[in-house]
Amino acid sequence: MNVLIVDDHALIREGIAMMVRSIRPEAGVWLANTASAGLEIARSQSIDYAFLDLQLPDASGFDALQSMKRRNEMMSVVVVSAQEDRPTVLRALEMGASAFVPKSANSDEIRTVVQNLFDGKVCLPDSVLAPDARASTGAARSLPNEAQWNLTERQKEVLALLVLGLSNKMIARRLDIVESTVKIHVSAILREMKVATRTQALLEVARRGVSLPTF
Incomplete structure (x- = not known):
């Protein structure tokens, strides 16, 4: 390292x-x-x-x-x-x-x-997390990490690379899959997390303290 x-x-x-x-x-x-x-x-x-x-x-x-x-x-x-x-x-x-x-x-x-x-x-600092956190329900925030999102192991890998700031092309190369498959995974991840953008996904990962695969 x-x-x-x-x-x-x-x-x-x-x-x-x-x-x-x-x-x-x-x-x-x-x-x-x-x-x-x-x-x-x-x-x-x-x-x-x-x-x-x-x-x-x-x-x-x-x-x-x-x-x-x-x-x-x-x-x-x-x-x-x-x-x-x-x-x-x-x-x-x-x-x-x-x-x-x-x-x-x-x-x-x-x-x-x-x-x-x-x-x-x-x-991430509270100045970024706090405004969105107030919009979340207490029940959702109290869930254990593994119960928050129903993601496959592959989707967790894609999310981890997405959080690193990688493009779909680079995610595909890193996971040895085609770019169109990455796009499908990203769409499914955002839908499951109930967010619209990659940045919002990163914020949600930080807010909930989720551990992702490391590369």
Whole structure:
């Protein structure tokens, strides 16, 4: 496992690196303080997880996110930002981020995000989850994870890759199935989850704390 941390604040870089190493001592950890340095590492190394600051001195974090996902769709990108308003978080998710960590989070919260990431769970700030959560019924939110959605094992794999931000084409390639089959699975997943878009599906996965297959 290789983890890339891109942030221009040394305290943030080292703090996340320390948590990653404490949870997965065998992980290779790469540090960068600029978007260009991070992208160079992403090009030269096989990165599995990236923690990416949105406020970098040499480029927009959104541009860096887009470049990283274009380079490696399988890379799970966690956005780390002082901006945690709903539009910013949703934009990051729509561009392929699979989790979001506000810089206001304390060390225990960040550690939980790192652990959940490696366990196949999605973590998002309450500022994004709370509005939709109020619209959900208490009964639905109290259901155990396995009783929430009636998904096949293949659909769970498709959902896990969808949450990573992969396109239908890349999901098909990863699972060695045809793209038309992926489209059928995605439609069935969204219908079962009662959501209309991939981003809404990711939000629902995060809200319910569902564990998905890891790749």
